[in-house]
Amino acid sequence: MDVGETRTEEDYLFDSGSDLGAEHVGHLESLLDDPTTRWLEGTGIGPGHHCLEIGAGSGSIARWLAERVVPGGRVVATDVATEQIARHPGVEIHRGDITEGVPPGGPFDLIHARLVLTHLPQRERVLTELVRALAPGGWLVLGELTPRPPRVLAAPRSSDRELFERMQHLSMDVVSPAGGISFQWGAEVPDRMAREGLEEVRATEWSRTNVGGDHGCLLHRNLNLQADAPLRAAGATEEELARYRELMLDPGFTAWFYQFVCTRGRRPV
Numbered sequence: 001m002d003v004g005e006t007r008t009e010e011d012y013l014f015d016s017g018s019d020l021g022a023e024h025v026g027h028l029e030s031l032l033d034d035p036t037t038r039w040l041e042g043t044g045i046g047p048g049h050h051c052l053e054i055g056a057g058s059g060s061i062a063r064w065l066a067e068r069v070v071p072g073g074r075v076v077a078t079d080v081a082t083e084q085i086a087r088h089p090g091v092e093i094h095r096g097d098i099t100e101g102v103p104p105g106g107p108f109d110l111i112h113a114r115l116v117l118t119h120l121p122q123r124e125r126v127l128t129e130l131v132r133a134l135a136p137g138g139w140l141v142l143g144e145l146t147p148r149p150p151r152v153l154a155a156p157r158s159s160d161r162e163l164f165e166r167m168q169h170l171s172m173d174v175v176s177p178a179g180g181i182s183f184q185w186g187a188e189v190p191d192r193m194a195r196e197g198l199e200e201v202r203a204t205e206w207s208r209t210n211v212g213g214d215h216g217c218l219l220h221r222n223l224n225l226q227a228d229a230p231l232r233a234a235g236a237t238e239e240e241l242a243r244y245r246e247l248m249l250d251p252g253f254t255a256w257f258y259q260f261v262c263t264r265g266r267r268p269v
């Protein structure tokens with residue numbers, strides 16, 4: 001069922017309700033669901049637990065959680081754009097902006113958000129509110145991208161390496177910060193959780209090489225297309241954008257460029 005009808009997307013650079021947005025979320029799931037669920041498993045989530053999935057995207061993690069907490073438990077899956085969240089037993093879909101408050105249904109035994117707080121200028125206040133919404137012994141799990149620089153391992157032309165680095169620079173150092181995104185946040189989360197009084201704070205980091213045409217490169221191509229206007233405004237030329245988008249489809253290109261850090265902490269019992 002849909003609960004609530006508030007929708008504000010002004011702080012979010014990408015629109016997950018669009019076709020490109022749906023593709024974007026699909027690539028994230030293919031890349032990150034495996035490391036995410038391995039880290040979630042360590043919380044001991046099980047039947048009867050109440051969960052909150054924030055910025056659910058198409059809801060793959062909400063469904064994974066529901067399969068573990070039903071019977072007796074449920075998952076509130078919230079997003080500013082709920083069109084992509086597939087219906088599933090045990091999942092309650094809630095349309096809302098997390099910066100305007102935690103959805104009803106708490107306290108929660110587990111709250112998870114992946115690549116959401118990193119987009120929000122209000123991320124520190126949101127984290128404080130999420131900690132307050134945890135049940136005693138409940139877990140907060142946040143997945144974010146870390147700021148390590150990408151590394152090209154193979155490219156069809158030597159100029160492609162420079163192009164890749166320039167496009168990463170424009171995306172990560174110019175366009176993303178202007179859109180309110182922080183790539184430092186992932187590294188700050190463990191300390192922020194500890195300051196909020198969470199215990200058993202631990203983080204895991206995951207990375208893999210990406211080859212033109214695979215989910216990692218297609219995700220970069222997709223983000224580049226979604227950020228077309230701000231990238232041009234930041235100085236990217238027509239030729240650079242066209243070559244970059246071609247490169248992301250070329251199996252002759254390989255790079256390290258995703259470092260995903262997933263942190264969990266537990267409210268004292």
Ligand SMILES: C[S@@+](CC[C@H](N)C(=O)[O-])C[C@H]1O[C@@H](n2cnc3c(N)ncnc32)[C@H](O)[C@@H]1O
Nearest residue numbers: 012016028055056057079080081097098114115
């Ligand atoms: C990068 S996508 C990640 C989707 C999903 N968590 C995943 O990792 O597959 C960010 C998601 O957060 C949602 N979002 C952005 N700002 C939000 C806000 N203020 N409140 C709730 N959801 C938000 C977007 O609509 C989008 O679905």
